[in-house]
Amino acid sequence: xxxxxxxxxxxxxxxxxxxxxxxxxxxxxxxxxxxxxxxxxxxxxxxxxxxxxxxxxxxxxxxxxxxxxxxxxxxxxxxxxxxxxxxxxxxxxxxxxxxxxxxxxxxxxxxxxxxxxxxxxxxxxxxxxxxxxxxxxxxxxxxxxxxxxxxxxxxxxxxxxxxxxxxxxxxxxxxxxxxxxxxxxxxxxxxxxxxxxxxxxxxxxxxxxxxxxxxxxxxxxxxxxxxxxxxxxxxxxxxxxxxxxxxxxxxxxxxxxxxxxxxxxxxxxxxxxxxxxxxxxxxxxxxxxxxxxxxxxxxxxxxxxxxxxxxxxxxxxxxxxxxxxxxxxxxxxxxxxxxxxxxxxxxxxxxxxxxxxxxxxxxxxxxxxxxxxxxxxxxxxxxxxxxxxxxxxxxxxxxxxxxxxxxxxxxxxxxxxxxxxxxxxxxxxxxxxxxxxxxxxxxxxxxxxxxxxxxxxxxxxxxxxxxxxxxxxxxxxxxxxx
Amino acid sequence: xxxxxxxxxxxxxxxxxxxxxxxxxxxxxxxxxxxxxxxxxxxxxxxxxxxxxxxxxxxxxxxxxxxxxxxxxxxxxxxxxxxxxxxxxxxxxxxxxxxxxxxxxxxxxxxxxxxxxxxxxxxxxxxxxxxxxxxxxxxxxxxxxxxxxxxxxxxxxxxxxxxxxxxxxxxxxxxxxxxxxxxxxxxxxxxxxxxxxxxxxxxxxxxxxxxxxxxxxxxxxxxxxxxxxxxxxxxxxxxxxxxxxxxxxxxxxxxxxxxxxxxxxxxxxxxxxxxxxxxxxxxxxxxxxxxxxxxxxxxxxxxxxxxxxxxxxxxxxxxxxxxxxxxxxxxxxxxxxxxxxxxxxxxxxxxxxxxxxxxxxxxxxxxxxxxxxxxxxxxxxxxxxxxxxxxxxxxxxxxxxxxxxxxxxxxxxxxxxxx
Numbered sequence: 001x002x003x004x005x006x007x008x009x010x011x012x013x014x015x016x017x018x019x020x021x022x023x024x025x026x027x028x029x030x031x032x033x034x035x036x037x038x039x040x041x042x043x044x045x046x047x048x049x050x051x052x053x054x055x056x057x058x059x060x061x062x063x064x065x066x067x068x069x070x071x072x073x074x075x076x077x078x079x080x081x082x083x084x085x086x087x088x089x090x091x092x093x094x095x096x097x098x099x100x101x102x103x104x105x106x107x108x109x110x111x112x113x114x115x116x117x118x119x120x121x122x123x124x125x126x127x128x129x130x131x132x133x134x135x136x137x138x139x140x141x142x143x144x145x146x147x148x149x150x151x152x153x154x155x156x157x158x159x160x161x162x163x164x165x166x167x168x169x170x171x172x173x174x175x176x177x178x179x180x181x182x183x184x185x186x187x188x189x190x191x192x193x194x195x196x197x198x199x200x201x202x203x204x205x206x207x208x209x210x211x212x213x214x215x216x217x218x219x220x221x222x223x224x225x226x227x228x229x230x231x232x233x234x235x236x237x238x239x240x241x242x243x244x245x246x247x248x249x250x251x252x253x254x255x256x257x258x259x260x261x262x263x264x265x266x267x268x269x270x271x272x273x274x275x276x277x278x279x280x281x282x283x284x285x286x287x288x289x290x291x292x293x294x295x296x297x298x299x300x301x302x303x304x305x306x307x308x309x310x311x312x313x314x315x316x317x318x319x320x321x322x323x324x325x326x327x328x329x330x331x332x333x334x335x336x337x338x339x340x341x342x343x344x345x346x347x348x349x350x351x352x353x354x355x356x357x358x359x360x361x362x363x364x365x366x367x368x369x370x371x372x373x374x375x376x377x378x379x380x381x382x383x384x385x386x387x388x389x390x391x392x393x394x395x396x397x398x399x400x401x402x403x404x405x406x407x408x409x410x411x412x413x414x415x416x417x418x419x420x421x422x423x424x425x426x427x428x429x430x431x432x433x434x435x436x437x438x439x440x441x442x443x444x445x446x447x448x449x450x451x452x453x454x455x456x457x458x459x460x461x462x463x464x465x466x467x468x469x470x471x472x473x474x475x476x477x478x479x480x481x482x
Numbered sequence: 483x484x485x486x487x488x489x490x491x492x493x494x495x496x497x498x499x500x501x502x503x504x505x506x507x508x509x510x511x512x513x514x515x516x517x518x519x520x521x522x523x524x525x526x527x528x529x530x531x532x533x534x535x536x537x538x539x540x541x542x543x544x545x546x547x548x549x550x551x552x553x554x555x556x557x558x559x560x561x562x563x564x565x566x567x568x569x570x571x572x573x574x575x576x577x578x579x580x581x582x583x584x585x586x587x588x589x590x591x592x593x594x595x596x597x598x599x600x601x602x603x604x605x606x607x608x609x610x611x612x613x614x615x616x617x618x619x620x621x622x623x624x625x626x627x628x629x630x631x632x633x634x635x636x637x638x639x640x641x642x643x644x645x646x647x648x649x650x651x652x653x654x655x656x657x658x659x660x661x662x663x664x665x666x667x668x669x670x671x672x673x674x675x676x677x678x679x680x681x682x683x684x685x686x687x688x689x690x691x692x693x694x695x696x697x698x699x700x701x702x703x704x705x706x707x708x709x710x711x712x713x714x715x716x717x718x719x720x721x722x723x724x725x726x727x728x729x730x731x732x733x734x735x736x737x738x739x740x741x742x743x744x745x746x747x748x749x750x751x752x753x754x755x756x757x758x759x760x761x762x763x764x765x766x767x768x769x770x771x772x773x774x775x776x777x778x779x780x781x782x783x784x785x786x787x788x789x790x791x792x793x794x795x796x797x798x799x800x801x802x803x804x805x806x807x808x809x810x811x812x813x814x815x816x817x818x819x820x821x822x823x824x825x826x827x828x829x830x831x832x833x834x835x836x837x838x839x840x841x842x843x844x845x846x847x848x849x850x851x852x853x854x855x856x857x858x859x860x861x862x863x864x865x866x867x868x869x870x871x872x873x874x875x876x877x878x879x880x881x882x883x884x885x886x887x888x889x890x891x892x893x894x895x896x897x898x899x900x901x
Contacts, residue, residue: 100794100796101717102713102717102795102796103794103795103796103824104716104795105794146662147662147666149660149662153660157633157637158660158662160636160666160669161633161637170878174874174877175874176874176875176877176878177873177874177875178875180851180853181794181851182792182793182794182824182851182852182853183634183792183823183824183825184623184634184673184790184792184825184853185792185853186853186855186869186870186872186898187869187872187873187875187876187879187897187898187899188670188673188674188678188875188879188882188898189636189669189670189672189673189674190875190878190879192636192666192669192670192672193665193666193667193669193670195666196662196665196666197665197666213716213717213718213719214719215719215721216719216721236578239578239580240578242601242690242691242693243690244689244690280721280747281719281720281721281743281747281750281751281754282750283744283746283747283749283750283751284721284743284744284746284747284750284751286746287744287746287747288744340658340660340661341658342576342579342581342657342658343578343579344576344578344579369660372658372659372660373579373658373659373660374660407656407657407658408656408657408658408661409656409658409660409661409662409663410663411661411662411663412658412660412661412662413660413662414662415662416662416663416664420663424663424664427656427663427664428653428654428663428664429653431650431651431652432652432653432654432664433664434650434652435644435646435650435652435654435667435886436654436664436665436667438885438886439665439667439670439882439885439886440665441881441885442878442881442882442884442885443878443881454664
């Protein structure tokens with residue numbers, strides 16, 4: 001990097017917040033998607049909104065692209081550095097700034113860890129609902145960028161449901177406040193657009209979150225089915241019965257084996273395991289749990305059990321949340337995929353996945369958020385076998401094509417990032433993508449904020465971005481702009 | 483008004499002579515008389531009409547059921563009413579997937595009747611559902627008491643197709659509830675008052691109709707007592723669906739709470755509510771109490787001023803006292819319906835002296851992070867800005883408008899910051 005610019009960056013933050021030695025930069029060359037790696041020019045660790053602004057202003061002036069980074073747990077390469085760019089890590093901005101229990105709001109800096117928000121309000125029996133599996137390490141800023149979900153978003157919604165407002169440093173360094181502490185702030189729903197934009201519209205420096213009162217009771221049921229088909233039929237029956245469980249998760253035999261090996265969750269051995277969690281008032285939950293039990297039995301569950309204690313429930317969830325990492329127990333390497341299908345397409349898509357698995361000779365383990373059709377196929381392979389990594393990648397993309405063909409999506413919660421940007425044109429038409437890019441141009445005309453991500457091809461925002469272009473009729477004096 | 487015949491001919495060729503007519507008195511939008519009303523028959527036609535209008539430099543007012551056309555500032559120009567009335571199909575009710583794809587001109591009532599055939603609903607209670615359309619409630623972001631449990635339209639919409647002034651038909655989101663591919667344009671279109679594009683179809687997530695439901699009413703002696711009750715109930719483990727408080731002049735504050743559950747669940751909830759209220763009696767009331775918001779528009783004979791206010795739930799008493807004191811000094815009659823979400827609707831009449839009161843109330847609400855939007859006002863208050871100051875995001879909003887509606891064709895001047 002230009003020495004003058006490096007020195008300006010250093011001045012904008014304190015010396016400890018500037019990383020440029022190659023061995024230290026190595027930590028930042030990838031996120032949770034480790035097969036993409038790019039070395040950044042430098043990593044900057046601001047500790048205040050003002051410092052973020054100062055850095056971004058320099059980037060804007062010098063046209064240096066930047067990538068914001070939280071805990072680096074993302075699984076689509078969203079925090080992958082870009083060539084000749086800097087990484088802005090928000091790890092030091094990790095303070096919970098305000099807890100407002102009467103209004104059920106918490107204001108945090110972006111580096112705050114997801115689970116720490118719940119930790120802060122747990123004594124008063126509140127919790128922060130979005131619960132990605134990485135919640136003990138992932139940051140709120142990263143959750144905002146990716147619109148993170150989790151098992152319980154079936155009932156409680158996603159990050160976007162729980163973010164009411166944001167303080168954002170725009171790609172030109174200016175500071176704006178999107179949304180607010182109250183609902184329906186007049187104007188466009190900019191926080192709705194910002195959440196899930198994968199760091200392409202600016203950097204969040206404060207986040208106003210909504211917290212939720214803990215329900216009176218939580219009951220978790222495990223049901224063992226011969227295969228995922230019967231488990232899937234039970235899910236459909238639960239939904240058709242008019243219930244909205246807090247979570248419905250499904251694991252196939254391979255995923256169960258891996259989770260058992262890793263955390264000994266005491267899962268029954270079966271072809272399709274269903275985990276159904278209901279929460280709410282005791283009388284209501286007990287009445288509904290009986291129905292769930294009957295539905296599972298009717299669909300051929302060989303074993304049904306309800307977690308009897310908090311400890312048992314925690315263990316059940318530990319197995320589920322550790323499922324990805326547990327694949328290391330049964331395979332040297334694996335690809336985590338994230339696709340969504342309409343729930344009713346599950347049997348058809350599952351049988352296609354089995355067919356593809358047989359065709360390629362690669363094992364695929366399946367972990368689903370079954371209630372909302374979010375699949376996490378895990379394609380297992382050995383990178384030491386020539387050609388197998390490429391075959392695994394190709395298989396994981398073919399699974400995404402199945403999702404698109406079924407009317408679903410290429411990502412339910414991991415984001416598009418670097419990994420799936422080429423898939424975007426399979427899911428959306430050119431005009432769709434072009435319209436999204438126009439939104440990007442409104443926030444970031446010079447495409448400095450996490451460029452090269454999300455969209456398959458960049459869009460030029462025009463030579464004079466943001467400026468008004470007169471209508472031909474105005475130029476001709478036939479119409480007037482008011 | 484536009485004088486040229488060319489555009490009319492082009493529009494006629496696009497939609498057929500029977501689907502274009504001159505504007506009439508009932509088409510007036512906040513005092514501005516449109517020249518034409520055009521009713522395209524499908525999305526492509528609608529986008530083509532919009533492009534023709536844009537190329538001709540005329541102002542377009544998208545219209546659904548015309549129930550909320552008074553919301554927003556008077557348009558700078560309103561040459562063409564672009565009606566969605568013929569785009570009224572429920573395209574696909576994927577009941578087993580709990581989603582519906584519907585055209586924007588479909589009325590809420592027709593949609594709900596279709597969904598009810600499979601025991602489902604779009605979980606919101608919009609104003610005037612028999613006339614209000616999907617596109618209209620989305621554009622005006624109109625949600626009622628069910629919002630407490632199910633979230634707002636932004637939380638229910640999962641996909642949208644927009645017609646842009648350059649003729650583009652663009653879709654975003656999709657038919658699955660969980661989906662983070664690309665930008666969330668459904669949210670951008672929600673509450674944009676049709677200033678960025680015309681919504682031609684929407685996809686919603688659905689909820690099951692409740693097995694059974696009961697509403698209860700209780701009174702408080704004072705505003706402060708009601709405030710305490712609202713906060714106590716919100717801090718409790720009751721699983722209520724809706725919760726609203728009514729305040730008016732000297733009347734005792736009144737609250738309504740709705741439970742939707744199994745029969746067993748309902749009776750347990752009622753017991754818990756009563757135990758929480760202690761000495762204050764709660765009695766069951768019919769579901770029509772949930773019309774209180776809509777009745778603000780119909781009570782009385784005068785054309786009252788109606789405001790949407792937002793506030794933090796803990797600021798209800800403070801705000802009510804403020805309204806009460808200023809209304810008393812101005813001899814203004816007032817009715818407020820406020821929900822536990824912190825969204826309220828305030829009816830004020832007569833109009834004398836209201837201009838200053840509304841601006842002061844807006845300032846007061848903004849001090850507490852809230853806002854005030856004028857939904858309806860008599861002509862003497864026509865000069866009031868419907869939205870108030872947009873804060874530091876106005877430049878971004880203008881840039882968005884410029885990207886999507888470069889010539890300012892759609893609803894010109896009606897939105898925040900005269901967008």
